[in-house]
Amino acid sequence: MTTSLHDTTASGLGSAEAYDHLIPEDCIQITGYEEAVEVYRNLSFGQVVDGGTFPFRGGTILRIDGAPHHQRRKTMSALVKRDGHTWFREHVLVPTTERLVRELRCNPDDDGLVRCDFAVFARQIFIDLSSALVGLNPIESPEQADDLVDLVDGIFGVLSLRWQLGDKDAVVRRGAAARDGFDERFYRPALERHRQMLAEVDAGTRDAEDVPKDLLTLIAAHADVGWMEPDLGLRETMLLLNASLDTGAVILVHALHEAFQWFDSHPEDEALKTDPELLLGIVNETLRLHPVGEAFFRRALEDVTLRSGREVQKGQLVALRSGIASRDASIYGPDADQFNPRRAVPAGNVYPYGLSFGTGVHMCLGLPIILGMEGPDGSHVHLLQVLLDAGIRPDPDHPARPRDEIDRDMYESFPVILPGP
């Protein structure tokens, strides 16, 4: 088995350039790492809202700039910084994974093996984390969990509208119905619970320490002035829920796939299957070669001349091609297209995980959950340890299948097997 880029791309597109047809023609494309970083960090470039997605993410932290963004970012960072990411990992993510693996192994097939679709399993793992992070009420039944996953999937369709293939109107219609369903069945009941808790704190009948540190507590408390607008709280919640679920689960599936390929082609590393440093290298390279977003867009707020001499006029749309920039050979070496968990990156502000999280003031809020404080203490290293220790491996009879209704590097199905109890 090889470790070529072609093999490591779920969509089978083979290279980041294959997404070119989805980038608007009037857009300046930035593909070099250093120039992309320069634009990400340049406050003369502002966020862009794709047409039709305002009811889903307009006015959210991802779509505002300047002082309002700085204030809200500070407020929301409190959820995951310092002990926040540790709490979510230790109290939600790892116990959920261990429980799900345990439950799965209780029902082996006749040959003693357990079979499951890891693309679905990964979402089950992250739905608990994402629900806790935003503060949804506890899920009470598998049917309710399925309902939530289905609603989130509908909302995800609109949030990734640019990359959707086929009938985009149908995607928007499904998304609108999902938004209403999520609002009625999950958001409003959870927000009411949080308001009640805060009222009890005000009345002196509840200790403030007993109120969960989640997004809905911040929204209910109007910790950011923007959340005084009722619908914005819903949009912020949908965005964080989707970002957490989508990013976490999609990266985990890719990371597991890359781990399978690495250990298969490097049997000498078999004894290091749960080694945190090697697994961190696998997570970093996974992030670098499978960016959550192939391109992020910015609009010039004024005329800008970049260090390269490239001139960008006010109002010009710029596509930051994170996928291509993260394989920039001038930064990551001549083998930048290859998967190498022992890759050495240059000193300085070069990320071993490429530009998967973006950079600049809008850098991904969830980075501390995935990478922890130092890297090996992040969620994905822990999860890979649990899964590989349980003996998970690809199902040889059922190959993985890319998700075909969207032009993104993600799996529809990723069958795996585990030894039974």
Added chain:
Amino acid sequence: VTKHVLDGVDVLSPGSLQYTEVDGVGVCVGRTASGDLFAIEDECPHEAASLSDGELIGDEVECPLHASRFDVRTGEVRCLPARVPARTFPVELVDGVAWVNV
């Protein structure tokens, strides 16, 4: 490197941070819980955020934007996503006057 008087640090309480500008350089001045004064460059080396707008946790200052953390004595990175250390500036007390070398 020149020596400059740090004004206003006598009212800096333990655990607090304060922005000051020294010779055109933005500096985050703080006092640890044990009472020691320190000075570290104000602009987070990761992103354009003011460290004096962040929080002091023990001997580490935390960026308000992405929660990178730096050792206030050495500038060493203690928490991702920063990868480059912050510059620190020696502070000394002479006859009750605080001086910083910038």
